Amino acid sequence: MSAVLDIAARHRLGDFLLDARLTSEGRLTALFGASGSGKTSLVNVIGGLIRPEAGHVRVEGETLVDTEGGIFLPKHRRRIGYVFQEARLFPHLTVRQNLLFGHWFVPRAVRKPAELGKVLELLGIGHLLQRRPGALSGGEKQRVAIGRALLAEPRLLLMDEPLAALDEARKAEILPYIERLRDETRIPIVYVSHALAEVARLATTIAIVEDGRIAACGPAGDILSRPDLAARPGAPEASSLLTGEVVGFDEAFGLAQLRTRAGPLTIARGSLRAGQKLKLRVLASDVMLSLEPPAGISALNVLQGRVAEIGERTGVGGSIVHLRLVCGDALVAARLTAKSVEALGLAPGKIVHAVIKSVSVETT
DSSP states (O other): OOOSEEEEEEEEETTEEEEEEEEEOOSEEEEEOOTTSSHHHHHHHHHTSSOOSEEEEEETTEEEEETTTTEEOOGGGSOEEEEOSSOOOOTTSOHHHHHHHTGGGSOTTTOOTTHHHHHHHHHTOGGGTTOOGGGSOHHHHHHHHHHHHHHTOOSEEEEESTTTTSOHHHHHHHHHHHHHHHHHSOOOEEEEESOHHHHHHHOSEEEEEETTEEEEEEEHHHHHHOHHHHTSTTOOOOEEEEEEEEEEEEGGGTEEEEEETTEEEEEEOTTOOTTOEEEEEEEGGGEEEESSOOOSOSOOEEEEEEEEEEOOOBSGGGOEEEEEEEETTEEEEEEEEHHHHHHHTOOTTOEEEEEEOGGGOEEO
8 A cells, every 4th residue: 555645855945955755644744843944845846836856756656746757747737735824815705706716627527516515514614605805814714725725626735834824812713623624534634834732733644854854754642752853952842642532520620531542641621521532742841750659649640651762861961861651552751860760770671650740731
């Protein structure tokens, strides 16, 4: 079975060299990296805006670019939908007219008349059809832009920093719709961002882009918990990504009990519902380790596991060490001082107990 994405691109842009290779099976592949790292250049290669000097682009087994074979499919024939940082809607058209603009370019033989209703329901924009873009909020504009891209019936959706221009309230408004898009459609997504919280919430696969190259690529939980990546200068803190299901409540104290692959967790109930599934994130610095099952502590969560990997000493004077644990069937990241690692005699294979405060578990 071929990968959803199979990309190799080498191209020089002035003094910048893009030399990136990645394959992905994920529904949403996030290109994550600092500004200027090459994320948008790689997206432009996929979309046909850059013709690479060497390489190939394949989407679900279909070749869009192969420089050795002389193949370069023009961008208008690639059936790729774009969502940019700005919505780029036509101000003189209504929402309905904006949505249908791309639909008319779909060959009549494959056009699906019922798609408009599905897109309106998926994105929650049916009530906006008669408005013009000037009467929409930033989040509403981006949902319409996503809908327009979907109605072009793409084989792939490229989303280049789609939330960067929105404030936190608008981001919170639109993130659930991108999750629905990821989970309910069969369209693979390439999502560009330098915001770790977005990537942790949305991505099934993460590709770390550094200086025009792919430094690492793999399942989101694996990439975000890797000690070697967390130790890089300027890298985001390592974290654990878990999926949980609400299995009960402690009504007296407003807590929810979750079942996860790492073990049971207790967090603040908030608006959670019984049976609800959610993604959880725990920063490595919020994990304490004990050699024995701890007693008499305030933290409600203790996960038994074993040390899988210990990274190199980093930080000023080599004071910090990143570790990766296997708890149940999940990976858990921890960040300790080098002194603690030595005092506990930690080594790969050693059994430990990971202590996590309920307030340290972020729901995404």
